[in-house]
Ligand SMILES: Nc1nc2c(c(=O)[nH]1)N[C@H]1C(S)=C(S)[C@@H](COP(=O)(O)OP(=O)(O)OC[C@H]3O[C@@H](n4cnc5c(=O)[nH]c(N)nc54)[C@H](O)[C@@H]3O)O[C@H]1N2
């Protein structure tokens with residue numbers, strides 16, 4: 001049978017209709033012969049069940065769920081998830097969420113880029129840059145596209161050099177996000193990346209490191225149930241932590257733990273598992289915690305002995321050597337020297353939580369034996385967000401007990417999430433990657449650790465920060481005046497928009513981003529989807545997805561190694577990134593093998609051979625996971641040696657994953673800081689004093705030297721930026737914006753999926769109080785305005801959202817109405833202020849906005865009916 005034809009006609013049929021919803025309906029009928037009703041995978045006669053990767057970035061890295069895909073004649077028709085093993089709290093199933101289960105509609109979406117294309121108005125002599133995002137497109141051949149791109153790269157290098165190229169692509173991120181095209185640029189001498197600092201982690205990494213000596217310390221999933229009380233600041237795990245974290249939390253609750261969630265809205269997790277919700281103004285948790293600390297100090301409700309033994313900086317009697325005694329935390333809270341006691345009443349005025357409630361909560365925390373303090377990344381995505389991290393840890397130290405079971409303070413979720421020492425890991429399949437000579441200090445993974453070497457020496461920075469990059473490019477300079485040598489010049493002429501980033505959509509100040517894309521000499525993109533970053537290019541190349549690449553063992557979290565089958569042949573003319581890199585190398589007199597260092601088979605082998613599992617958390621002993629035979633090696637046709645593991649390659653492929661086999665109290669059980677607790681003198685922390693540092697001058701010195709914010713060695717409430725956050729509202733912009741992550745998407749991925757659009761419309765979430773004051777009713781079209789742009793969306797009016805603030809969820813695709821400049825897609829980054837803060841972290845929370853009922857002429861279809869933006873001029 002000609003499977004290609006079957007697949008092609010299938011896809012053509014799908015794309016000719018309204019899109020993915022129709023496609024889903026169609027697949028339901030098409031698979032009637034194989035309708036497996038009860039869900040027994042593998043019972044179909046004609047096709048087979050395979051394992052499809054879910055590489056959505058749902059948890060700071062890719063997702064962590066098992067997708068079983070039924071494939072007939074090379075066409076994915078049905079999707080199920082992990083149903084094979086018993087579902088227990090020790091070894092839970094890795095079941096997928098609505099996004100994972102909609103992956104067929106995503107992979108087969110009409111938004112796929114089908115062929116290499118160029119803008120009609122673009123030519124090498126005249127780019128007509130202002131037409132980017134508006135022009136018609138034409139199909140060109142791969143040869144033509146690659147020739148054009150290679151010629152433009154040469155031209156830019158000859159005229160301006162390497163620092164004129166912006167590589168809008170993740171730099172040197174291992175395996176699944178690894179883009180050989182970036183290596184190709186590195187071989188050419190490198191390029192500028194816009195990935196200094198973080199848009200993702202908030203201001204957590206440096207306070208954690210310098211105050212506690214830890215790095216991503218978190219209790220393991222099973223140990224969480226040891227806590228009597230869980231206080232969660234801005235954690236919406238139900239919607240935004242893949243895997244089983246909410247299940248584990250629910251289990252902890254069944255074991256008698258009480259759960260309190262502090263959040264500006266009654267988020268999905270609070271709805272599902274919390275006993276109480278504390279409504280707080282976004283970005284004000286610091287004041288809230290200081291109010292609780294005041295009440296505890298006033299009533300002697302804290303563990304003085306713990307503080308004296310394990311911490312420095314709490315009171316005047318326990319300051320580190322050389323520190324002024326009056327700068328201690330306790331006196332700051334009491335207002336001894338600044339005349340401003342941080343009472344619950346003082347806190348109420350800032351955070352909106354009633355003072356009586358603050359007192360009650362302070363007593364509840366103090367009264368509970370074991371407390372689990374958890375905070376989401378978002379809570380520190382505010383100006384000078386380090387100060388919240390400082391106060392958060394201090395409150396946990398005041399409670400005492402950290403280092404014993406049930407007493408935790410962490411920000412990365414449970415150990416099964418993103419965490420320091422994984423229980424299982426896949427092998428690195430990106431080894432040999434060429435580093436970027438323009439950024440010689442690039443760390444192995446910017447997603448997980450900031451680049452400390454750079455942070456200590458800002459003068460050496462050769463990359464621009466994520467947050468302010470667009471304005472910096474327009475200004476021709478980046479950085480801060482206080483850097484050695486002052487701000488650094490920047491002259492970008494050429495943009496590569498690829499490498500797993502949708503930066504035009506994902507970075508703040510998107511209107512300035514569009515201006516940048518329109519201003520430079522040449523922009524080319526490579527991506528599976530015609531998403532906004534690609535819509536503003538001159539030439540785009542279609543990239544194959546992980547369902548089309550496949551054949552890889554991979555992991556993102558600490559507790560599962562997944563296998564990715566190749567589900568289908570690359571759709572239309574799409575090709576893997578390795579092909580693009582090799583073909584450009586050939587045209588640029590580079591060795592193709594130097595950019596794409598491994599064959600597909602070598603990558604498969606590396607991912608399998610390097611897979612390992614942790615045998616003992618105390619000794620950090622890792623052993624090979626997989627048994628690999630000489631036959632396995634011969635079948636791949638690679639160099640290698642057989643090895644012994646605990647599972648065969650065939651078993652991994654058959655099951656689709658290996659799950660860490662946990663049991664309560666096993667050798668993988670982790671209680672952070674237990675050795676320090678047991679014997680602080682024998683096991684000092686790797687901090688400058690060997691203790692927990694409530695007063696941490698190293699942290700303040702490093703953060704302050706960067707010039708983005710000024711913080712103090714102890715956690716204090718301060719208005720970190722004159723134009724952002726509580727206390728800076730104006731009559732023109734009276735509301736605080738925050739941008740929680742959406743169930744509909746992993747950032748911008750899946751925004752093209754109709755079923756998800758229908759289930760989770762992109763709305764302006766606002767409180768009934770603010771809506772009523774503006775005459776806005778649920779469902780009304782509202783115009784959201786900030787100093788940076790305007791967005792048009794329906795309002796979702798709720799009583800369960802704190803007044804004075806509005807939310808617009810991260811990741812909706814930009815769609816500008818050219819006549820008015822209004823974004824109809826609802827990307828919050830059209831509104832977001834670019835605010836690098838503290839350790840070069842974007843402060844997503846607290847941009848000032850106004851919202852009003854829309855009275856203009858634009859009509860907006862419900863999201864599910866809005867057509868997917870297609871390249872105009874291209875035949876189906
Ligand atoms: N579905 C889905 N899941 C995702 C992602 C996605 O795009 N989609 N992205 C993943 C990635 S890469 C990351 S980095 C993480 C992000 O993780 P976070 O940064 O923690 O995610 P958010 O959804 O912004 O915020 C989580 C919760 O904190 C609340 N919150 C926001 N600001 C404040 C505040 O100032 N104080 C308090 N108390 N609460 C606040 C929000 O209302 C929300 O309920 O999510 C990951 N998970």
Ligand SMILES: Nc1nc2c(c(=O)[nH]1)N[C@H]1C(S)=C(S)[C@@H](COP(=O)(O)OP(=O)(O)OC[C@H]3O[C@@H](n4cnc5c(=O)[nH]c(N)nc54)[C@H](O)[C@@H]3O)O[C@H]1N2
Pocket residue numbers: 055057179199200201498499500501502503506507508526527528529531543544545546577739740741746747748749810811828829832844
């Ligand atoms: N307003 C606001 N903005 C935010 C946030 C927020 O809270 N609020 N959160 C921020 C956070 S935490 C993060 S981590 C960033 C994420 O920002 P990005 O990393 O830019 O976001 P994604 O949407 O995950 O982009 C993934 C891209 O990879 C492409 N892709 C998918 N598969 C493949 C493949 O196989 N090969 C290639 N080459 N490409 C592929 C997708 O089509 C998509 O374009 O967004 C940030 N932006």
Ligand SMILES: [Mo]
Pocket residue numbers: 060199200201
């Ligand atoms: Mo992120």
